[in-house]
Structures are given as structure tokens and as C-alpha cells.
Amino acid sequence: MLKINNLKSRIGNTEILCGMSLSVNAGEVHAIMGPNGSGKSTLAQVIAGHSDYIVTDGSVSYMGKDLLELEPEERAHEGIFLGFQYPVEIPGVNNAYLLKAAVNAKRKHQGLGEVDAFEFLKIAREKMAMLGMDPKFLNRGVNQGFSGGEKKRNEILQMAMLEPSLAILDETDSGLDIDALKAVAEGINTLRAPDRAIILVTHYQRLLDYIEPDFVHVLSEGKIVRSGDKSLALELEEKGYDWIHEAATA
Amino acid sequence: MTSENIESIVNKRYEHGFITDIETETFAPGLNEDVVRAISARKNEPEFMLEWRLQAYRQWLEMKEPEWAHVHYPPIKFNEISYYAAPKSDDDRPKSLDEVDPKLLETYDKLGIPLHERARLAGVAVDAVFDSVSVATTFKGKLADAGVIFCSFSEAVREYPDLIKQYLGSVVPRRDNFYAALNSAVFSDGSFVYIPKGVRCPMELSTYFRINAANTGQFERTLIIAEADSHVSYLEGCTAPMRDENQLHAAVVELVALDNAQIKYSTVQNWYPGDENGVGGIYNFVTKRGDCRGANSKISWTQVETGSAITWKYPSCLLRGENSVGEFYSVAVANNMQQADTGTKMIHIGANTSSTIVSKGISAGKAQNVYRGLVKIMPQAHGARNHTQCDSLLIGKECGAHTFPYMEIKNPSAKIEHEATTSKISADQLFYCRQRGISEEDAVSMIVNGFCKEVFKELPMEFAVEAQALLNVSLEGAVG
Numbered sequence: 001m002l003k004i005n006n007l008k009s010r011i012g013n014t015e016i017l018c019g020m021s022l023s024v025n026a027g028e029v030h031a032i033m034g035p036n037g038s039g040k041s042t043l044a045q046v047i048a049g050h051s052d053y054i055v056t057d058g059s060v061s062y063m064g065k066d067l068l069e070l071e072p073e074e075r076a077h078e079g080i081f082l083g084f085q086y087p088v089e090i091p092g093v094n095n096a097y098l099l100k101a102a103v104n105a106k107r108k109h110q111g112l113g114e115v116d117a118f119e120f121l122k123i124a125r126e127k128m129a130m131l132g133m134d135p136k137f138l139n140r141g142v143n144q145g146f147s148g149g150e151k152k153r154n155e156i157l158q159m160a161m162l163e164p165s166l167a168i169l170d171e172t173d174s175g176l177d178i179d180a181l182k183a184v185a186e187g188i189n190t191l192r193a194p195d196r197a198i199i200l201v202t203h204y205q206r207l208l209d210y211i212e213p214d215f216v217h218v219l220s221e222g223k224i225v226r227s228g229d230k231s232l233a234l235e236l237e238e239k240g241y242d243w244i245h246e247a248a249t250a
Numbered sequence: 251m252t253s254e255n256i257e258s259i260v261n262k263r264y265e266h267g268f269i270t271d272i273e274t275e276t277f278a279p280g281l282n283e284d285v286v287r288a289i290s291a292r293k294n295e296p297e298f299m300l301e302w303r304l305q306a307y308r309q310w311l312e313m314k315e316p317e318w319a320h321v322h323y324p325p326i327k328f329n330e331i332s333y334y335a336a337p338k339s340d341d342d343r344p345k346s347l348d349e350v351d352p353k354l355l356e357t358y359d360k361l362g363i364p365l366h367e368r369a370r371l372a373g374v375a376v377d378a379v380f381d382s383v384s385v386a387t388t389f390k391g392k393l394a395d396a397g398v399i400f401c402s403f404s405e406a407v408r409e410y411p412d413l414i415k416q417y418l419g420s421v422v423p424r425r426d427n428f429y430a431a432l433n434s435a436v437f438s439d440g441s442f443v444y445i446p447k448g449v450r451c452p453m454e455l456s457t458y459f460r461i462n463a464a465n466t467g468q469f470e471r472t473l474i475i476a477e478a479d480s481h482v483s484y485l486e487g488c489t490a491p492m493r494d495e496n497q498l499h500a501a502v503v504e505l506v507a508l509d510n511a512q513i514k515y516s517t518v519q520n521w522y523p524g525d526e527n528g529v530g531g532i533y534n535f536v537t538k539r540g541d542c543r544g545a546n547s548k549i550s551w552t553q554v555e556t557g558s559a560i561t562w563k564y565p566s567c568l569l570r571g572e573n574s575v576g577e578f579y580s581v582a583v584a585n586n587m588q589q590a591d592t593g594t595k596m597i598h599i600g601a602n603t604s605s606t607i608v609s610k611g612i613s614a615g616k617a618q619n620v621y622r623g624l625v626k627i628m629p630q631a632h633g634a635r636n637h638t639q640c641d642s643l644l645i646g647k648e649c650g651a652h653t654f655p656y657m658e659i660k661n662p663s664a665k666i667e668h669e670a671t672t673s674k675i676s677a678d679q680l681f682y683c684r685q686r687g688i689s690e691e692d693a694v695s696m697i698v699n700g701f702c703k704e705v706f707k708e709l710p711m712e713f714a715v716e717a718q719a720l721l722n723v724s725l726e727g728a729v730g
Contacts, residue, residue, distance in 0.1 A: 048681075048685050049684075050681055073689050075685075090700065092701050141700070
């Protein structure tokens with residue numbers, strides 16, 4: 001589904017990704033771990049198409065298409081979803097309104113008719129029930145005055161509504177207390193599907209206690225230095241990132 | 251003044267050699283007493299009206315153009331403007347939509363204005379400079395049954411001189427300001443509304459204003475009188491074709507609400523704003539004022555201002571009657587080189603009067619957007635209350651938003667609240683929306699509409715839809 005080959009990217013004059021490669025197939029859950037500044041979030045932003053990140057080399061193909069050629073909204077239409085580390089607030093714009101606009105933009109791209117307000121609310125309520133969310137969420141401004149946990153849960157709701165093929169969840173666990181973490185992780189688990197790939201970007205292994213990944217990759221200085229199964233995360237937790245760093249530079 | 255003089259001023263009549271009235275067109279540029287007399291004569295006005303105009307003209311001569319507004323423009327040459335432009339003959343106007351500037355039609359298309367309306371706006375076969383006459387005609391029977399008068403100002407001067415004598419200039423005196431005095435001298439037409447005691451006007455009254463001819467000023471005059479216990483909602487839409495030179499629009503609107511009466515006045519203004527480089531566009535220097543003369547009366551102004559090169563406009567309320575209520579809801583958009591200096595004045599005179607101000611200013615491009623408001627509590631206005639909310643939204647890096655709230659509080663029992671915010675549409679917000687599949691333009695429009703929601707909900711339904719569409723058109727290309 002996703003093939004990243006020797007990807008190099010910089011922001012300003014700082015090179016952050018220095019030739020990273022990764023392959024992700026449908027149905028898989030990959031965890032990308034690494035210390036601060038290793039390039040985890042950059043990877044997520046590059047895949048989503050943030051214009052601050054300049055790709056200098058390498059390629060990213062997604063479902064056979066050259067992903068780097070597509071505008072951010074086109075990537076979204078093609079089924080790429082980024083769960084933001086810091087979801088922005090959009091005061092005055094109703095949460096339901098944004099969601100409906102997003103769902104309909106994607107449907108339009110797929111050549112499907114728009115869902116009307118009635119149909120939309122029905123689907124939204126179902127998904128919210130599935131994620132254990134209060135329907136009142138829908139009528140609030142987008143992320144406006146939401147707690148950290150509410151914002152992250154709202155991202156998962158958007159993911160549930162948009163039904164992406166590839167979801168990248170950037171530090172979805174950061175800033176969450178244990179109850180919120182469990183709720184968010186449960187939400188993600190219900191969205192695991194054979195035709196959907198999920199990339200979890202995380203600093204800590206604790207998220208992986210709740211969402212079991214198929215693969216774990218460790219990113220250091222803009223490259224994947226180690227890949228393995230979930231036991232790698234545990235080893236990392238025990239030995240710390242210095243261990244990887246030493247192994248990489250040794 | 252002799253009739254020969256009048257004829258010589260109406261020069262185009264001779265140029266084209268036509269004699270019938272319908273062929274009369276535009277007066278030669280310039281302003282003097284003869285022009286004022288000629289306008290009055292053209293409209294078959296009674297003597298009192300001419301006298302009133304002449305006094306206004308003489309007062310205007312002694313007045314100075316105001317300079318306090320936060321707007322910049324080269325001096326207006328008042329002698330190069332033509333002060334009267336009657337409907338053009340059917341020979342000159344476009345015969346069908348095919349002959350209308352396609353760019354203008356494109357705009358109407360984006361606004362979702364229905365075809366027959368587009369024809370009307372584009373000046374096809376209808377006198378669109380002032381169109382309420384035809385609207386009034388359509389529903390004349392229904393309105394007459396209710397006792398409502400809705401007609402052109404000229405007709406009111408001839409048919410209802412007593413009402414005109416009693417109310418004209420009673421809210422905005424002739425010498426109120428430079429442009430009000432000019433308007434009082436040379437106003438061409440406008441609309442007149444009279445709602446009798448106890449009547450709830452059975453429909454929304456609406457007017458489309460349009461400046462058609464080049465090099466002309468437009469000076470319309472609107473007077474709305476709501477007798478005790480009556481209710482009326484009035485809508486006005488404004489549009490103008492694109493021209494290279496600036497055109498002056500100086501209107502006066504007076505509203506009078508007697509005991510328990512309510513007037514709701516909504517405007518969607520889309521005068522031509524000039525191009526991206528600031529060439530052309532309307533100078534919109536307007537005086538709008540409502541007088542809550544009676545106890546428990548209410549006047550509510552709602553405006554969506556997207557057009558004009560320069561807007562200089564402060565719809566105000568004089569809250570004289572006890573418990574009277576004034577409201578002002580405004581969205582002002584300034585894009586490219588547009589300048590807007592707009593706001594309101596709430597003058598609390600009666601006891602327990604209250605006012606609400608909600609102003610939303612949006613600036614994009616290199617535009618400057620100013621909110622200027624006055625809340626004045628007079629010594630006898632015990633228990634007066636005001637709530638002001640003033641929000642600015644910036645799109646891009648080169649625009650500006652300025653807020654000048656003035657408060658004059660002369661009664662210690664007053665309760666005044668003022669809230670102000672300034673925000674920007676951030677790159678992060680746009681990227682977030684785009685990642686969700688929403689295009690940048692749709693995202694901007696969504697954010698702007700969210701910002702304006704409180705004002706849009708005050709507009710009558712069909713106007714709210716038009717206002718949203720208008721906003722999207724006005725801000726097209728504002729990002730990126």
C-alpha cells in the first residue's frame with residue numbers, strides 16, 4: 001500500500017529525514033518509535049503533504065501512485081488520514097459542519113452523492129456510540145476548548161467517519177491520562193481492518209500495551225535503524241533510546 | 251430660474267435631439283443652485299421641497315469635508331460629478347443578458363441570484379437604479395390593504411407631502427455632516443415606507459440599488475416611519491458595475507420608530523470595490539440613523555458590507571424612548587486595496603434603554619478595516635445598558651484591523667461591556683482542513699462563515715444565503 005524509498009526531507013535548512021525506507025501493507029499496524037527529534041512527526045507531515053517540509057530525495061508511492069505529486073486534500077481523498085499531535089482549534093466552525101464537509105469532499109472525489117444532514121447525523125451518532133463519545137461533541141466548535149483527551153478522541157472520530165485506507169496517528173497518546181489513553185486505544189482497535197493500514201507514531205511503549213502492532217520500527221537521526229515485532233518495543237523500553245543510538249553509530 | 255436654464259443643464263437631451271421625458275439622461279457635471287433647481291423641477295416637486303434642498307445646498311457650501319476617518323483617497327472634485335442621471339432610454343440599455351458584461355454575470359452566477367433577478371440587477375429593461383417601485387407595484391394591493399405605503403421617494407414627496415414635511419430631516423438634519431448636506435441638496439430618489447399604527451407589515455420590503463451611469467454620483471434618500479405598535483422588516487441590496495473611475499455614493503437613511511414599534515433594516519452591500527490595484531470602485535459615504543422616538547421601540551441594523559473602494563458608514567440609533575432598544579450587527583469585509591471605516595453610534599437618552607453591538611471585521615489582501623463605534627450615555631439615561639463585541643479576522647500578512655471604541659458615559663448607573671478579539675486564519679488551520687479533504691478555498695469560507703455566524707443569523711433567510719455567497723466571492727484568492 002505504502003512504499004517509502006530513501007526519503008530525504010528538510011524543514012528550512014535542517015535535514016530531518018536522511019534516507020528512510022518503509023513498506024506498509026493493508027491490514028498491518030506499524031509502530032514508529034524514536035527519541036525526540038528523530039524525525040517521527042516529520043514523516044507523518046511529509047506523508048500528509050505539509051508544505052513546510054521539503055522533500056529533497058527519494059520517493060513515496062501509495063496504492064501505485066506517486067504520493068509526492070498530490071496536494072494534501074487529494075491525498076485525503078485517496079484515503080490518507082493524519083491524526084494530528086496537536087489538533088488545531090477552529091473557533092466558530094461547528095464540529096459536525098467540518099466533519100460533514102470532509103465526508104462529502106471525499107464522497108465527491110469517489111463519485112458518490114453527498115450525504116444529507118439527516119443521514120450524516122445518523123452515521124455520526126453510530127460512530128460516536130462506538131467510540132463512547134458524547135453526541136454533544138458534534139455541536140461544539142472544532143476542538144474549541146476541548147481537553148487534550150477530547151481533542152485526541154475527536155481525531156479518532158474523524159478517522160472513523162472518513163474510513164481511511166492509511167491512518168497515521170501522530171503521538172495520539174501524548175498528554176493523555178490512563179483512562180483517556182485506554183478509550184483512545186479502544187477506538188483505534190475497533191478501526192483495525194483488513195483493508196486498512198495504521199501507522200502509530202509514538203514516543204512511549206505504553207500505547208502498544210493497548211494496541212498490538214505487527215511491526216515496530218525505531219527511527220534515529222532520520223533513518224530507521226531497527227525493525228522488529230512488538231518485542232522490540234519492550235526491549236527499547238527497558239534499555240532506553242541510547243541503546244539504539246549506540247547500536248546505530250557503532 | 252427660467253425653463254431655458256433647466257433645459258441647458260439637461261444637455262444630453264439636446265445632443266441626441268430627443269424631446270420626450272423618457273429620453274432625458276444625465277446632467278452636465280457640476281453643482282450650483284441651478285442644478286438643485288433643475289433636479290427639483292425634473293421631479294415635479296412642490297415648492298417646500300425645493301426650498302429645503304436649496305437651504306441644504308447653502309449649508310453644504312459652508313461645510314468642510316470630514317478628514318477624521320482612517321481612509322485615504324485623492325480629493326473628490328465635486329464639480330466633475332453629474333448630479334442627476336435619469337433612467338436611460340431602452341435604446342441604450344442592454345437588450346438581453348447576452349449584452350451584459352460577462353464578468354458581472356459570472357459574479358451573479360456565483361452569488362446564486364436567480365435569472366430574472368440577474369436581469370434586473372444588470373439593468374436589462376428595468377429601471378434598476380431604483381427598483382422598489384416595481385416591487386411595490388407587484389404587491390401594491392396587498393400592502394394597500396394593510397395600509398402600508400411603500401413607494402419611491404419622489405412619489406412620496408408628491409403624494410404624501412405632510413408626512414415628508416413632518417419627518418424628513420428629523421433624524422438626520424440637513425447640516426448633520428458634509429455628505430448628509432450634499433445629499434439633502436441633490437438626492438435623486440430613494441424609498442419611502444409608512445407603516446400605520448398597529449400594523450405588522452405583511453411582507454419583507456426590499457429594494458435593489460444600482461449605480462448605472464458613469465461619472466455620476468448616487469444620492470438616494472430613504473425614510474421609514476413606523477407608527478405606534480407597528481412592525482416592519484426592510485432589506486436593501488446594492489450593486490454597481492465595474493468602472494475605472496471612482497464613483498460617489500452618498501445616501502441618507504432615516505428611520506423613525508414610535509411607541510412599541512420595531513424596525514429591522516438589513517443591508518447587503520456589494521458596490522464595486524475597485525480592482526486588485528485599487529483602480530475604480532465606489533466611495534460609499536453614507537449616513538444611516540434610526541430614531542427610537544417612542545417608549546419600548548426597537549431599531550435593529552444588520553449589514554453585510556463586502557463592496558466599495560471606501561466605506562464610511564455608521565448606522566446609528568438614538569434611543570430616546572424609555573426602554574427602547576438599539577441593535578447593530580455587522581460584517582465588514584475588506585480585500586485587496588479596499589478601505590472600510592465602519593461601525594455604529596448608540597446614543598442613550600431615555601431611561602432603561604439598551605443596545606447591542608456585534609461587529610465582525612474581516613481583512614484580506616492589503617485592505618484596512620476599521621471599527622469605529624460610539625456609545626454615549628446621556629445624564630438622564632438611568633439604567634442604560636450596552637454590550638459591544640468587536641471581532642477582527644485577518645487573512646494574510648499585509649492587511650490591517652483597527653478598533654476605535656469611543657464611550658461617553660454621563661450617568662453612573664450605566665452598565666457597559668466591551669469585548670474585542672483579533673484572530674488570524676492560520677496556516678495550521680488551513681492544513682488541518684486540507685488534510686481532511688477540504689480545499690483551501692472551502693476551508694477559508696468555512697472559517698469566515700463560522701466567524702460571522704452571529705451576524706448572519708440576524709439576517710432574513712434568503713439574505714443570509716446571499717451574504718454567505720457574497721463573502722466567498724469577495725474573499726476569492728485571498729489566501730495563497
